[in-house]
Amino acid sequence: MKYISDEILNKYIDGELSAEEIKNINELLLTDTELKKRLSVLKRVNTELKKIREDELPAAFTQRVMQRISKKYRLPKEQKLFITFIISFFSVVCFSIIGYIVINIASEVSETVSSGTEKTVSKYSQSLIQTLVSTFSGLNISVFGSILSIVLLVSGYFFFEMSKQSKTKLSN
Amino acid sequence: MRNISDFDIIESVKRGNSADFSILIDRYKNKAFSLLKRMLKNEFDAEEVLQDCFLKAYNSLQGFKQESKFSTWFYKIVYNTALTRLSSNKRKIENEMSSIDDHFELEYKSNINEFDNREMSALLKKLISQLPENHAAVISMFYLDEMSCEEISEVMNISISNVKVMLYRSRNSLKNIIAANNLIEELL
Numbered sequence: 001m002k003y004i005s006d007e008i009l010n011k012y013i014d015g016e017l018s019a020e021e022i023k024n025i026n027e028l029l030l031t032d033t034e035l036k037k038r039l040s041v042l043k044r045v046n047t048e049l050k051k052i053r054e055d056e057l058p059a060a061f062t063q064r065v066m067q068r069i070s071k072k073y074r075l076p077k078e079q080k081l082f083i084t085f086i087i088s089f090f091s092v093v094c095f096s097i098i099g100y101i102v103i104n105i106a107s108e109v110s111e112t113v114s115s116g117t118e119k120t121v122s123k124y125s126q127s128l129i130q131t132l133v134s135t136f137s138g139l140n141i142s143v144f145g146s147i148l149s150i151v152l153l154v155s156g157y158f159f160f161e162m163s164k165q166s167k168t169k170l171s172n
Numbered sequence: 173m174r175n176i177s178d179f180d181i182i183e184s185v186k187r188g189n190s191a192d193f194s195i196l197i198d199r200y201k202n203k204a205f206s207l208l209k210r211m212l213k214n215e216f217d218a219e220e221v222l223q224d225c226f227l228k229a230y231n232s233l234q235g236f237k238q239e240s241k242f243s244t245w246f247y248k249i250v251y252n253t254a255l256t257r258l259s260s261n262k263r264k265i266e267n268e269m270s271s272i273d274d275h276f277e278l279e280y281k282s283n284i285n286e287f288d289n290r291e292m293s294a295l296l297k298k299l300i301s302q303l304p305e306n307h308a309a310v311i312s313m314f315y316l317d318e319m320s321c322e323e324i325s326e327v328m329n330i331s332i333s334n335v336k337v338m339l340y341r342s343r344n345s346l347k348n349i350i351a352a353n354n355l356i357e358e359l360l
Contacts (some may be wrong), residue, residue, distance in 0.1 A: 010340040054206045
């Protein structure tokens with residue numbers, strides 16, 4: 001009698017055999033009790049496997065993951081804002097210095113030129129120079145320097161932390 | 173919520189509604205947890221790894237091209253992360269061929285009286301937990317997640333025929349352990 005392997009029986013269960021092969025097995029099943037028993041057990045195993053229920057996680061799991069996501073992706077957003085603030089601050093400082101220099105040059109030029117428009121420009125320039133000089137002179141320059149140092153220190157710390165975090169992420 | 177397709181949820185998350193990602197978590201957490209629990213044989217590790225998997229999925233969502241189903245793409249992340257965890261735990265990871273050639277023996281010592289009071293499904297659940305990681309993964313994806321052999325082969329990066337071999341081998345070993353413990357009569 002032809003031996004039917006378990007693999008063929010599995011294919012029989014999954015409907016992966018040809019019509020002719022199915023017919024042959026069906027004929028054998030009428031006489032071969034051992035084959036019938038093996039098929040029944042495999043069918044039962046298959047049926048029981050279909051009944052297996054999934055394991056359940058607590059509802060708090062979703063919350064925990066969402067918290068981790070918001071924590072992970074909020075931090076770079078805050079850092080981006082901070083960097084934007086620092087860049088804007090330095091841009092303003094740079095433009096002020098450049099403006100100061102330009103106005104200074106303009107005022108020097110105005111002394112030598114005596115046309116009406118240039119006199120007006122020179123007048124405004126003079127007042128701006130005075131304002132800038134009063135802002136960056138004496139005690140004010142010390143306060144400005146201190147603020148700038150603090151900002152530099154804080155931004156340095158944040159940049160250091162960011163690079164540390166990036167390295168950790170890369171190593172993970 | 174149940175009617176919203178994975179595609180719509182992903183599009184919404186991509187547009188910035190990150191809270192919608194929780195719908196995907198609720199949809200897949202239990203099935204993915206079942207898969208990880210069977211692979212890692214440890215509930216605590218399974219939960220921890222699953223959290224990492226969802227974070228990875230969220231992080232890579234912008235790059236998800238929707239060429240395959242989200243479930244297939246996500247299970248790929250889950251399966252590979254589980255393998256990495258197993259590897260880091262210095263467990264033996266078989267490659268495609270060696271896993272197919274691998275022969276394993278399930279052991280279950282019982283007597284008939286004990287079996288009388290035992291649900292068949294509970295016994296099978298216990299035996300499945302003894303299957304090698306890749307076989308347990310196939311069983312979990314095929315029966316729990318109702319994935320096709322094609323989808324499983326994509327997730328595990330192996331051929332469809334190898335998926336079927338693993339599936340049949342798992343079923344046969346479960347059948348053999350039942351036969352070895354003279355439980356066939358009770359089963360039929």
